[in-house]
Amino acid sequence: xxxxxxxxxxxxILVVLLGSFYAFPNLFGDDPGIQMRGARGLSIxxxxxxxxxxxxxxxxxxxxxxxxxxxxxxxRFSDTEQQLKARDVINNTLGRGYTTALTLLPAAPQWxxxxxxxxxxxxLDLRGGVHFLLEVDxxxxxxxxxxxxxxxxxxxxxxxxxxxxxxxxxxxxxxxxVLRKASDAEKAIKRVRNELPELSYxxxxxxxxxxxxxxxxxxxxxxxxxxxxxxxxxxxxxIDQLGVAEPxxxxxxxxxxxxxLPGVQDTARAKRILGRAATLEMRMVDEQRNxxxxxxxxxxxxxxxxxxREGGSILLKEDLIYSxxxxxxxxxxxxxxxGGPIVNITLDGKGERANxxxxxxxxxxxxxxxxxxTVTETQKDADGVVQLDASGQPKRISSKIEEVITxxxxxxxxxxxxxxxxxxxxxxxxxxxLMLRAGAFAAPIEIxxxxxxxxxxxxxxxxxxxxxxxxxxxxxxxxMAFYYRVFGLVAxxxxxxxxxxxxxxxxxxxxxxxxxxxxxxxxxxGMAVDANVLIFERIREELRNGNSPAASIDQGYGxxxxxxxxxxxxxxxxxxxxxxxxxxxxxxxxVTLSIGILTSMFTAIVVSRGLVNLIYGGKKIxxxxx
Numbered sequence: 093x094x095x096x097x098x099x100x101x102x103x104x105i106l107v108v109l110l111g112s113f114y115a116f117p118n119l120f121g122d123d124p125g126i127q128m129r130g131a132r133g134l135s136i137x138x139x140x141x142x143x144x145x146x147x148x149x150x151x152x153x154x155x156x157x158x159x160x161x162x163x164x165x166x167x168r169f170s171d172t173e174q175q176l177k178a179r180d181v182i183n184n185t186l187g188r189g190y191t192t193a194l195t196l197l198p199a200a201p202q203w204x205x206x207x208x209x210x211x212x213x214x215x216l217d218l219r220g221g222v223h224f225l226l227e228v229d230x231x232x233x234x235x236x237x238x239x240x241x242x243x244x245x246x247x248x249x250x251x252x253x254x255x256x257x258x259x260x261x262x263x264x265x266x267x268x269x270v271l272r273k274a275s276d277a278e279k280a281i282k283r284v285r286n287e288l289p290e291l292s293y294x295x296x297x298x299x300x301x302x303x304x305x306x307x308x309x310x311x312x313x314x315x316x317x318x319x320x321x322x323x324x325x326x327x328x329x330x331i332d333q334l335g336v337a338e339p340x341x342x343x344x345x346x347x348x349x350x351x352x353l354p355g356v357q358d359t360a361r362a363k364r365i366l367g368r369a370a371t372l373e374m375r376m377v378d379e380q381r382n383x384x385x386x387x388x389x390x391x392x393x394x395x396x397x398x399x400x401r402e403g404g405s406i407l408l409k410e411d412l413i414y415s416x417x418x419x420x421x422x423x424x425x426x427x428x429x430x431g432g433p434i435v436n437i438t439l440d441g442k443g444e445r446a447n448x449x450x451x452x453x454x455x456x457x458x459x460x461x462x463x464x465x466t467v468t469e470t471q472k473d474a475d476g477v478v479q480l481d482a483s484g485q486p487k488r489i490s491s492k493i494e495e496v497i498t499x500x501x502x503x504x505x506x507x508x509x510x511x512x513x514x515x516x517x518x519x520x521x522x523x524x525x526l527m528l529r530a531g532a533f534a535a536p537i538e539i540x541x542x543x544x545x546x547x548x549x550x551x552x553x554x555x556x557x558x559x560x561x562x563x564x565x566x567x568x569x570x571x572m573a574f575y576y577r578v579f580g581l582v583a584x585x586x587x588x589x590x591x592x593x594x595x596x597x598x599x600x601x602x603x604x605x606x607x608x609x610x611x612x613x614x615x616x617x618g619m620a621v622d623a624n625v626l627i628f629e630r631i632r633e634e635l636r637n638g639n640s641p642a643a644s645i646d647q648g649y650g651x652x653x654x655x656x657x658x659x660x661x662x663x664x665x666x667x668x669x670x671x672x673x674x675x676x677x678x679x680x681x682x683v684t685l686s687i688g689i690l691t692s693m694f695t696a697i698v699v700s701r702g703l704v705n706l707i708y709g710g711k712k713i714x715x716x717x718x
């Protein structure tokens with residue numbers, strides 16, 4: 093009676109060792125750091141780490157360490173002030189070919205991280221995290237709509253037989269239509285008004301063959317609202333693909349979006365994914381005029397010269413076959429034949445029909461995959477000071493990357509699915525597939541503010557909150573030891589081990605702990621004590637009924653088990669419901685509560701019984717210290 097078989101003790105020892113091992117990294121905290129990666133998934137060389145270190149030392153900034161990680165470089169600093177100074181130095185040193193991002197790096201010893209063990213993530217309300225403030229270029233959204241309207245006006249005029257000399261955008265945001273015959277003006281105005289109600293006609297008293305159209309005020313407001321909402325949706329999709337727990341994506345004002353990413357380790361990749369507006373276009377190569385156009389560097393009418401990624405140029409027809417808007421799925425993988433990175437593309441119905449028609453009619457010709465990316469940056473002078481325009485706003489410089497990734501020969505008719513090769517790395521393939529899946533931005537965005545943030549409730553409040561938890565835990569430990577004597581000490585050991593196991597499980601699954609999650613842990617601590625109280629009171633009851641100490645221990649644990657199980661199972665069901673129907677912090681509470689219930693069942697019943705068996709098992713007992 094009151095003896096465990098050897099395998100049970102070995103199981104307890106194994107769980108305690110594993111729990112302590114995975115919980116151990118959480119004792120070391122974090123260091124302010126900067127993470128650097130190659131832009132667009134390009135590789136970063138180890139020599140860059142030496143360049144960064146030399147540049148920092150030259151500016152009087154001494155990093156704790158600068159380490160090359162294979163696909164990234166991590167620089168650590170003693171405080172956030174050094175971190176922020178270093179970011180500007182690194183950006184000026186590396187230039188646009190690299191992406192830098194502020195981060196918090198685990199301060200655990202290298203031998204621990206080499207074993208693949210990491211501390212659990214903490215949410216913004218506990219640890220802080222990465223904060224991005226993004227600005228949507230609303231003017232680009234309006235200009236894009238005007239460009240579409242130019243094309244639509246041409247189509248409508250052709251359909252009613254109205255001939256025109258030109259249809260173009262003007263610098264003041266209007267569209268100018270120059271007709272061949274002034275007598276067609278009324279017919280043209282009527283057609284545009286009927287088919288394109290978003291455009292307003294402005295009469296001209298000087299030239300009767302010149303018509304001016306503008307986007308009406310309501311249409312402009314609708315465009316800006318749509319651009320903001322579409323960009324927020326695309327950002328949420330991208331963040332979901334990154335696997336960030338409990339992110340915050342909120343509108344701020346009329347043209348800004350706040351993104352907070354708690355518990356993010358690879359912040360450089362997050363910054364690169366959030367800030368990029370990349371897509372693809374498929375165009376046919378102008379085979380007949382390609383050689384002469386490339387040699388003369390002059391594109392004939394109806395075609396354009398594009399840069400090839402590997403160098404040189406190629407002539408493509410202006411007619412667009414389809415674009416990233418027609419892509420419904422994209423997955424990165426490795427080509428089984430040559431081992432290179434590829435992206436497997438799935439098209440929608442419209443894209444499939446265009447793909448089948450074009451490739452079927454052009455077997456033996458080349459079709460090019462054009463990569464397009466819009467990069468918007470704030471203009472700064474040589475000293476890094478932000479330049480302002482006439483209205484006092486920061487000057488923005490937008491540049492467009494247009495390059496041909498690959499231009500393979502069409503061997504057979506293509507349909508709904510095909511592959512894109514010619515990418516520089518598997519990282520670029522992953523990033524490109526992620527952005528294509530998440531959807532394009534309705535307007536370019538720029539990260540105008542980036543920082544690591546402290547706890548949203550204030551460091552003092554968090555410190556006091558954890559202090560109250562520790563004081564409460566200490567009082568519970570003292571009370572249990574005083575009231576239940578030896579059995580109370582056993583409960584204290586089980587209670588502390590329960591906390592270690594909760595932290596270990598959160599670390600193992602790399603879950604994010606938030607303030608509601610802490611509330612869940614506190615609740616499970618109370619439930620774990622509750623289980624021991626039920627057991628100990630049952631033992632005391634058996635002793636009062638005249639049972640022997642050994643029998644009382646056995647009966648106490650055995651008969652209290654069903655009551656404990658019932659209480660924990662019902663709470664576990666409630667936690668499952670909270671997780672299923674809750675969002676954000678509620679899910680965080682449900683996760684920690686569920687983990688705590690399972691670990692407290694193990695420690696309060698299995699571990700505490702094992703300790704009691706070691707103390708009293710196999711002995712002649714006259715009296716229990718309970």
